[in-house]
Amino acid sequence: MATAWRELVRDKRARQVESIPKEWLIDCPAEAVLDVTKIPKQCGLFTAKELEITGTTDAALLLSKLASGEWSSVEVTTAFYKRAIVAHQLVNCLTEIFVERALARAAELDAHLKSTGKVVGPLHGLPISLKDQLPLKGLETTMGYVSWIGKFAERNAVVVDILYDLGAVPFVRTNVPQTLMWAETYNNVFGRTLNPHNRSLTSGGSSGGEGALVGMRGSPLGIGSDIGGSIRIPSVFNGLYGLRPSYGRVPYAHAVNSMEGQDSILSVLGPLSSSLSGVKIFMKSIAENRPWLRDPLARRKKWDDEEYALVEHGGGKNLCFGIIWNDGQVVPHPPVIRALEMTKAALIAAGHKGAADDYRAVTSSTGEPIINSMEIVDEENGVVKNTFLPPMPASAYHLWQFQKERRDLRQEYLEYWNSTVEQTGTGRPVDAIIAPCAPYTAVPHGKNNNAAYTAVWNALDYPACVFPVTRVDPVLDAPRPRHDFIDDTDKAIHELYKPETFVNAPVGLQLVGRCQEEEAVIAMTEVVDAALKEAKAKIAKL
Template structure:
């Protein structure tokens, strides 16, 4: 029997609204107010103590205060919950809200610390937000599908079990696009999430709710997923730090997903945070719980302190970074180029070497990952929506059909035979070997006796674009195809004075021309601008450490 999806959506939205404490509602500014980042501090809902707590963006500092009992888990969870609800009213970033449950967990942690004098684990008392695909027992996980309304999880995902063991407080879940296979965030159940810096712009996707929430400091640390850029793009567009780990480094078991069973390009879970310490602390804590004992696909690799100390990278004393100015397909907009130039100058001042990176077959890598997705995507999406007859979303544009959409993730893709898929998977494996050799050959040009230590690359050819205009994700998804670990770091914001439009260059492709025509500094004004640091497969510890070095160099440069 087919259920009316509109009735399901109306009921779900009503139930969501009822979970918001009435005294946490604020007077929201009109849609004409684009930058809402100051509203949480101006609206009057948060006390001075709560503002102090939520403005403590360094996860290491917050944990120290929690572990010393200077701040209780209950008051920290309450403060972030209130700020998360403010964020939700401004940019529509939440899905599941469970205040009582989270506060009960926090109270248990406070009691444990009081009676034993010991913390439960390394994340004791830390509120953590979760993308709406990471199952929590007893809660719905719709993943943007009306068809999944009413499906309650009978157990926690493996990562949630790990977070509980670490002492964390899961406290909200965040919005996603239907299917997850979009670099923007919109679905028929919860609607659209916007960018807090400019609500005319996208927050990215598919972990867009996470990006927008953390941008507004409604969470200090959250978990997203990434199959083609879905952690990194929201982090870029919201001025955050984030990590795309290699396949299996963070346990995925028990999370729902699109295209389950497609394991050539697995999705990965990873952290987003306002601080780089949050990325390091999350990874070390999760890996320290031996997640391979909960997830058979999790990699059996302990946290490597020697790798974090950059033992294979000269101890971090003089690194050689390679900057990829463009991918040979689409030239980035002026703010992205400025961010690359700023980073290059900061690293040179800090005594590191910087060379240019020559991209190798990025078009072929992008085509391979897109073809693997397309093999069964359409069938998967149609099977999921068949129960209710809800529409499969074909565009992220507010005006139907007006946005180009990323052709690699459109849900109307035509499938292929198993044999054809095997040929694509073989071609992709060959490309991975070519890229490895390409990287290794840089030993001849670095001057350090080592190949390039890391690549610094755009994560997108633009800052956060208008809704429906995020048409190109190859800057991130090639590294999913290669399974390279990559960390996002913020650099600057779009400045209408510094980032004027340049005269047209000789276009590398039709996509390049589309991207050039998209740019107007006034449209993109105030949008955060970040970059990604890319290392090798399963090199998360070194990637985080090298990003710390880059971040320190950038901050020293801005302070000079």
């Protein structure tokens, strides 16, 4: 038995290699080359048009060109597939590769557009990548378990069926950590996924394969899942936009998962994209497909244009944001603090305001377990130290007490949020919260051991949208000496920071809104993103 699992892995990896077109293989740079994001342009594999296609970060623009027939779905799918395969060779981000199947789908869509002059749906012709927990009929979904090799899906996940209805082209599946319950991406089947901006750093998890792939522009839009930060952490570590919606906005039916039956804190599906337009288009398209008719737990809520217009938030004028500078447990690293300062300054310059200089959500009172990563002890033999899983409740009664605490916590936060009307000066409570996604940027492999900045919003079921802000700058982000620490964890995370370790790492934040307020969260993130871009443009002119 000791060697049986290794034989299964060898066979699975060999089949994966066989699924890659040989003409798409490149000469990979040495391991010492950390930033590999420019390799696609330098490797000589792509035509000028393919580079233009995959370099188009705005999903709305891609869809416009597909709908007009200027770019065919076969062209777009081929270009992104090639770039996904290049990304995989550089950062090990893929699991299932099914080129012929995806190109056949793209050809069908092109034929439909040519014969009818109409698109199949709002995602017509767009390649979309999927986290390796979303089954596609006829393909394996291992989710990082060797024991699931050879188990082929008999049906699609509901969200995959909806993507087909919407005209999309599912084209690759992406790597995850074993069990999904780690904030990094490593398993015994496919190995470790690296961060394309700095391969000595983690891509995050558990949607780390998605984060790395979209970060390499190997996919314009991907679907991940989030139970404690698993969409947001890979998004922020890879310089992307990503949304953790409230439970039920995206159908979860027939996805595979760990800890099925646990419903104290529920996992949700959501998008990762190189553009905010990708996040919005995905959420709007899913809602308009009425997913509650396919998944009994999906919320019966259509896309709300009034909510997106920020009718309850002053029409988007003079918004008031609360800013979490730290959560009372861990003080963020200098690049994260600088991102908060940049965002605050950009919003004030754009006419918005902060509720207070040091607005804090009371995250330290949640009682939520901090989601820790794993330290790899011996990758060759697949031995890991798992520090995440907390002791299980001793009885149903203990579980009920936990769920009562969760209920009371949500009530406490609701009342606290409402009370901020006394501080804002707008006649409204705080419109949204801007917060770190982690106390650091992407960290060296095996060191991502804190998810408190994301997990609290899962406990509250608040939607949160990630947006990129800047990159680590060794000069601007010099260490800030500290003499007082909250506890040993705060001190250890502070001592982890060395600017030279984090070179080129993306830095981003999350915008958090109230439960089921995804449309407003997306719209307010657009406001923040526009303010940041305007501020950067002014600096560039100086």
